[in-house]
Amino acid sequence: MDFNSENIKMTDGGVTAPLGFKASGMHCGLRKNKAKKDLAMIFAECDCSVAGVFTQNKVFAAPVGVTRENIKNGHARAVICNSGNANTCNSDGYDKAHATCKAVAEALGIEESDVIVASTGVIGVPLPIEPILAGIPVLAGQLDRSFEAAEDAATAIMTTDTKKKEFAVTYNCDGNVIRIGGMCKGSGMIEPNMATMLGFITTDVAITPNMLQKALSTVIADTFNMVSVDGDTSTNDMVTVLASGLASDKVIDSEDYAYEAFLDALRFICTKMCTAIAADGEGATKLLTADVRNFKDIPGAKKLAKSVINSSLVKTAMYGADANWGRILCALGYAGIDIDTDKIDVRFISKAGSILVCENGRGYPFDEDEAKKILSEHKITIDVDMKDGNESARAWGCDLSYEYVRINGDYRS
């Protein structure tokens, strides 16, 4: 959680902020609503190192399988992503994912195996390939370095997201300014091991594919894999990073200070991306952060934090601004971790204040009005002090509202 944040600055823009990247986004026709873009492209002007992390679901989308294969050699140059259809559980899914890569390769003059392909949307409905094939040359023609082009791409990957999610940061290393940009989409089905969550990151750092993968895997474990909206893990998740290397001559090829600086900045932007996903969870009215502190070990602390953030009863209590801390103890109790329940303190924290509600596993007398005020804010931290070690973990999630039920009760209509 600790950033060398003095060295990291947020800037405007998204995936086109780093040197060497262009993007575009359009409505190709997968969605009925013509105002909603549904196809996004990112293109790197030079060969890039690439890394990726994918869903752990045994049922995974065809584009996940194809992209996993395509990035194996450590190099890639383009991203193509559609919303509106997940291309999952279809008998022709792989054929269509390959056809998409082929069309991108032809339009951009690159190898088919240098294309990252991704889809998000409904599962089990055959992907209409014609609008995609017709759209790809149009997208290629519209590729641009502008913030607007990045924004077009960021909006094209949205499903039930209510806000586009794009970020950019810069940091300094060896006198060079290095940039990282990212766009992502989330909403429902967001849980450990990646969920319907797509993240596309670009950077102009110079780094080997191996070290890039190491950095991404390290950061994902503490960021995207600690986000939960509803406990469902999607079939389509992926987060990829393309690194153009244009910002510096020296290539990161070991865990040196330059790697650490990149890791910090990557963690910073991934944290921004995943809190944006949690805050914009389907039907969410509140961003919840569960901090489990002072536990024996990190894996245990992570499981405890996730158990709290994923409890429907905790989520509904937070929606109702109800300081029902017993549900937090309960969620800690069934996390499958050996805990000393007689040591646990629980606090609710928001910008309206901080309130202790449970001490040593027992109720601590508190002012209900003050608790209500604190829990009525939009960003709430559930602070759990295990008083049983020195390790900590943080998980992000959101409340459970009527709106979640409405959105998911008839998603396909």
Next chain:
Amino acid sequence: MDFNSENIKMTDGGVTAPLGFKASGMHCGLRKNKAKKDLAMIFAECDCSVAGVFTQNKVFAAPVGVTRENIKNGHARAVICNSGNANTCNSDGYDKAHATCKAVAEALGIEESDVIVASTGVIGVPLPIEPILAGIPVLAGQLDRSFEAAEDAATAIMTTDTKKKEFAVTYNCDGNVIRIGGMCKGSGMIEPNMATMLGFITTDVAITPNMLQKALSTVIADTFNMVSVDGDTSTNDMVTVLASGLASDKVIDSEDYAYEAFLDALRFICTKMCTAIAADGEGATKLLTADVRNFKDIPGAKKLAKSVINSSLVKTAMYGADANWGRILCALGYAGIDIDTDKIDVRFISKAGSILVCENGRGYPFDEDEAKKILSEHKITIDVDMKDGNESARAWGCDLSYEYVRINGDYRS
């Protein structure tokens, strides 16, 4: 799932149906609403064999700890249970649970260690002991064998349950009629390993404590532990059985035909109890049954069935009568079980019909209107054929509705 059902008959009544049992229920004052009973008692006229199964939550209620201790010797004679307060996470919880047992023992002229004590309600609020101590002699005076007395007890243990849940069955063995009665409460926080689920079973079978515990543990694994409302596992769950032995001279002390007959009848009544709990889950409009058939092994089939029944996305789809079978594949995929996704068939079944929606892991063309009609029924079976073995498992749950959110958004008010 197979009962020797010709030998098992449902009858009227509940915990007083078997020979040797009386019950009572009253409003003692834990709840503000005077029309809502909040304290229940069951009394056995003779010494009983006893067995119990308890929550696996590391945070568990004081009455769970006390009852676990009290039944260790295999014998008990009474149940006392309050609703309105869970007596969990309170510093004086054990003292009050012991004081409750002492008062019951005095009122009934039995040993304190022969009392099963249980609580259900909000966690972390000190239990008001005075209304309970004042109510116990009143309850003792009202003990009766009538159906009405059993019903008073069954309604007194309800929390957000909308219906009382009591059942009784008889079966024949060696020319004797043997009776089993049961009452339970469920609603929110119902999940594997017991949830806020209380079940009190009585029977007049003659059985040793060891064999009774064996029968209960066997049956619970396929019934109460396969019910899920919201994935939260409560701090207060318990299911106990008291066996008076008054129906026969021969005592079951091995796994003979008499044990098997009892096991069948116990499984039958527990299935009735837990489907009633699932159908009456907080805010539920539909009872969902997930049947995972033809898998390699039972533990795997159980995990798969629970993963489907517990998915918020599946639950909301069922609420909306939306045949979104991709979410079912997705939930199977993240269950943590090694599965062959290319073999899976999925059908939706209700009294309106049966429809195949997924074959060999791919979408099967189906009539949306017919699917809607089938899914608009109140009892829906999600039938999953893994085509990869001969073992099966069944789990029960309910849909996720607006009402769940409303109930849990401000439970403590």
